Amino acid sequence: MTTSQPRVEPVVPPYPPELQAIFDRVMPPGVPPLSLFTTLARVPRVYERFRAGSLLDRGPLSLRHREIVIDRTCARCGCAYEWGVHVAFFAQRVALTPEQVRSTLRGDAADPTWSAEERLLIRLVDELHDSASITDGLWKELTAAFCLEQVFEAIALVGFYHTVSFFANGVKLAPEPFASPCPRRDVRAPGPFEAHGHATRTRGAPRLRRGASERAGGLGGPFEAPMLW
Structure with a gap:
């Protein structure tokens, strides 16, 4: 299967300190930023508005x-x-x-x-x-x-x-x-x-750092993650 090439090159590390701080807030510890985020970061104004309206925090829904x-x-x-x-x-x-x-x-x-x-x-x-x-x-x-x-x-x-x-x-x-x-x-x-070539899994999802304070909607055990994407 042929996978389409992305149309926009993402920003690459090392990231500017202010952008690294943003990624640190929205990603679990030790997990690289999603390509969605590094691609949107090519246009800071759009990425800023995207983050402002993203509902990435925990809201009233489980x-x-x-x-x-x-x-x-x-x-x-x-x-x-x-x-x-x-x-x-x-x-x-x-x-x-x-x-x-x-x-x-x-x-x-x-x-x-x-x-x-x-x-x-x-x-x-x-x-x-x-x-x-x-x-x-x-x-x-x-x-x-x-x-x-x-x-x-x-x-x-x-x-x-x-x-x-x-x-x-x-x-x-x-x-x-x-x-x-x-x-x-x-x-x-x-x-x-x-x-987009979703045919096989290459490796498991990165493990989120686990803690005792929060539970995933009451299901699946405790975990800590800054945001929910």
Whole structure:
């Protein structure tokens, strides 16, 4: 399989001190910055605005719910790059089963693998992606199951990860070495996923430094990471 070449060369180390400080804040200790970040850093104004609106901190949604929204959004956008990063780092930590990971790509809200609340999140992503709107029926169900802060957070995540997908696909980012491969037969949008060469995993995701103070949405054990990408 031929992998497309990235359209933009990233910044390379050694990074200026102020940029290194930014990378240190958003990456776990000992993990190099993602190529998404080093590529966006080529245009400091855009990278600054990207970081300012990124929702990379822990918000009102559980980490599991957050990851379901992100994985589904990236899958619907055909963004193999970001889908692979999130599945590699977070799927096990939030107890997503292999069936659920596949469902983010090829399934839908009716899949029995999801809980009632999780089905609502899948429906939210799909409605926003397909129509840029939310039906009255879904809104009523969402606000009955989640508080307003959580609903707004989910909507914002869908929007932000469309932006991430547009950048990753638009500049043809190569997959990270640790990224989870996309099962090709399950690809919802075969063009972008195949183009980025997600065929095999070269090595596991970098290990996050673990601590006792935080848990991944109550699932998967404690871990510490400055940001959630």
